Amino acid sequence: MTMDALLPVFVALPLIVSAITALNPVKPLNDALALLIPAINLAGGVWLYAYTASHGTIGHVIGLYQGGVGISFAGDQFSAVMLVTTMLIALTANWFAIAAGETEARYYTPLTLVLVTGVSGAVLTADLFNFFVMIEVMLLPSYGLIAMTGSRFRLVAARMFVLVNLAASTLLVMGVGYIYAVTGAVNLAALKGAAAGNGPVTVAAGIVVIAIAAKAGVFPVHTWLPRSYPSTSAAVMGLFSGLHTKVAVYMLFRLWVMLFDMDPRWNTLIVVVMVISMLIGGFAGLAEATIRRVLAYQMVNGMPFILVMLAFTSDDPRRALAAGLIYTLHHMVTVGALVLNTGAIEETYGTGTLSKLSGLARRDPLTSAVFATGALSIVGFPPFSGVFGKVAVVFAAATPGDWRSWVVIAAIIVASFGALLSMMRVWKEVFWGRPMQHYPAALNVRARLLAPSAMLMLISVGMFLASGPLWGASTAAVDALLDTDSYTSAVLGDDPIGVPDIDNLQGGRS
Known part of the structure; x- marks a missing residue:
C-alpha cells in the first residue's frame, strides 16, 4: 500500500x-476513545507534514478512478x-x-467524533462537492x-445555528452546482485558475466564497x-471555535490560490470588508454581559486579521499567506484556552455573567493567571503567540x-x-473587586x-519562544x-480526464 492510500x-x-x-x-472506554482518536489524527498530521516535506504533495482517489472523476483526497504541508x-x-x-462531566450525555462522544470526521475530510478533500459533503458531516x-x-x-441558539448554516449550506451547494454547470468539473485541481478572469466561473465561485464566509x-x-x-457548553464552544471557523479559513485560502489565482482585482473589496469586521469584533464585546459572549466577539475580531492577508498576495504571496496562517494557529490556541478557562469558572461557580462574579484573582490565582495570559495573547502582548501573529500580519x-x-x-x-x-x-468585573461572600x-x-x-496557554508561550521554527x-x-x-499533478495524475479547458469556457477570460 502506498502512503497516499492512508489519506x-x-x-x-x-x-468507524x-x-x-x-x-x-461503557463510559470510560468512550472517554478514552474521545481522546485517542483526535490524538491519532494529530500524530497522523505530523507524519503527513514530514512526509510531504520530503516527497511533495500526495493524492489519492477512492477506487483508483481518474482524478477528474473519482472522489479525490490530497495532502500537503498546508493541510497537514x-x-x-x-x-x-x-x-x-x-x-x-x-x-466537566459532559460526556455523561450518552451521545456526546460519538457526535464529537463525527465532527472530527468532517473536519479531517474537509482539510484533505480535493473536490468542492465533497468539501460541501464534509461540511455537512461537521x-x-x-x-x-x-x-x-x-x-x-440552548434551543434558541440551536435554532439560529441551524437556520444560518442551512442557508449557507444551500448557498454553498448552489455555488458548487453552478461551477459544475459552467466548467463540467468540481475537482479543485481541475479548476486551477478557473475563476481568474472568467466571468461565469467567477460568479459561481463568488457564491461559494460568500457561503464559506458566512460560516466563518x-x-x-x-x-x-x-x-x-x-x-452552548464551554467544551462545545471550544470545539466550534477551533474547528468550524478555521475549516472555513482553510478553504478560503485554498480557493484564493487555486481558483482565483490571487486575482488582485478583489483586493480593495477584501480590505473594506475585513476592516469593518475587525472594528466590529474589536468593540462589540464591550456591550456583552457574559465572559463567553465577549470572547465570541474576539472570534469575530480574529477572522479578518487572517483573511485580510488575501488582499496582500499580489507583491509577496508567501509572506502574506504565512502571516495569515501564523495568526490562524495563534487564534485557535488562544481563543480555545480562553473559552475552556471560562468554562472552568462556569463549572465551579455556576455562572459566567460578569455582574455575578468578583474577586477571582484572590480566590483562584492560577485560573486568573491563565485567563490573564490568554487576554494578553489575544490583544498581542509578549511573551505569547499573539504578538508574533500580529507583528507578522502588520509586516x-x-x-x-x-x-x-x-x-x-x-x-x-x-x-x-x-x-x-x-x-x-x-x-x-470578574477578577478584581471584592471577594464573593455567597460562595464558600x-x-x-x-x-x-x-x-x-x-x-x-503553555503552547501559546511555546509558539512565541519558537517563533523562528514556527515561521x-x-x-x-x-x-x-x-x-x-x-x-494538480498529485490529484489528477499524468493523464487526467474530465478536466475543462478553462481558456475556452463560455465567457472566456476578461
Whole structure:
C-alpha cells in the first residue's frame, strides 16, 4: 500500500469509532476513545507534514478512478498544519468535556467524533462537492451538540445555528452546482485558475466564497456566531471555535490560490470588508454581559486579521499567506484556552455573567493567571503567540505606496485597542473587586478543569519562544499551498480526464 492510500484513513477512523462509541455503553472506554482518536489524527498530521516535506504533495482517489472523476483526497504541508491544529483543539476540548462531566450525555462522544470526521475530510478533500459533503458531516453532529449542552437558551441558539448554516449550506451547494454547470468539473485541481478572469466561473465561485464566509462569521454575516456559540457548553464552544471557523479559513485560502489565482482585482473589496469586521469584533464585546459572549466577539475580531492577508498576495504571496496562517494557529490556541478557562469558572461557580462574579484573582490565582495570559495573547502582548501573529500580519500588510496598507494597519491598531478594552472590562468585573461572600471560601476551580486551558496557554508561550521554527514551518506550508502544479499533478495524475479547458469556457477570460 502506498502512503497516499492512508489519506482516507483520517476520515474513516473517527467515523468507524463514532459508531462504536454510539453502541458502547461503557463510559470510560468512550472517554478514552474521545481522546485517542483526535490524538491519532494529530500524530497522523505530523507524519503527513514530514512526509510531504520530503516527497511533495500526495493524492489519492477512492477506487483508483481518474482524478477528474473519482472522489479525490490530497495532502500537503498546508493541510497537514491545519489538521494538526484542529485535532489539538478537538483533543483539548474533549479533555475538558470529560473533566466537566459532559460526556455523561450518552451521545456526546460519538457526535464529537463525527465532527472530527468532517473536519479531517474537509482539510484533505480535493473536490468542492465533497468539501460541501464534509461540511455537512461537521454540521449534523453540531446541531445535536449545540442543543444537548449549554444554558437553558440552548434551543434558541440551536435554532439560529441551524437556520444560518442551512442557508449557507444551500448557498454553498448552489455555488458548487453552478461551477459544475459552467466548467463540467468540481475537482479543485481541475479548476486551477478557473475563476481568474472568467466571468461565469467567477460568479459561481463568488457564491461559494460568500457561503464559506458566512460560516466563518465574517461581516456582514457575523451576528449569528456570538448569539449561538456562547449558549452552548464551554467544551462545545471550544470545539466550534477551533474547528468550524478555521475549516472555513482553510478553504478560503485554498480557493484564493487555486481558483482565483490571487486575482488582485478583489483586493480593495477584501480590505473594506475585513476592516469593518475587525472594528466590529474589536468593540462589540464591550456591550456583552457574559465572559463567553465577549470572547465570541474576539472570534469575530480574529477572522479578518487572517483573511485580510488575501488582499496582500499580489507583491509577496508567501509572506502574506504565512502571516495569515501564523495568526490562524495563534487564534485557535488562544481563543480555545480562553473559552475552556471560562468554562472552568462556569463549572465551579455556576455562572459566567460578569455582574455575578468578583474577586477571582484572590480566590483562584492560577485560573486568573491563565485567563490573564490568554487576554494578553489575544490583544498581542509578549511573551505569547499573539504578538508574533500580529507583528507578522502588520509586516505583511506594510506595502509601500499602497493606501490599503495604511488603512489595514490603522484598523489593526484600533481593533486591538478595542480587544484590550473588552479584556480589561472582563478582568475588572470578574477578577478584581471584592471577594464573593455567597460562595464558600473553600470553593475553587479544580485542577482537572483548569489543566486543558493551561496546556493551551503553555503552547501559546511555546509558539512565541519558537517563533523562528514556527515561521519556517508556516512558510513551508504556504509554499506547498502556492505550488499548484504539484497539487494538480498529485490529484489528477499524468493523464487526467474530465478536466475543462478553462481558456475556452463560455465567457472566456476578461
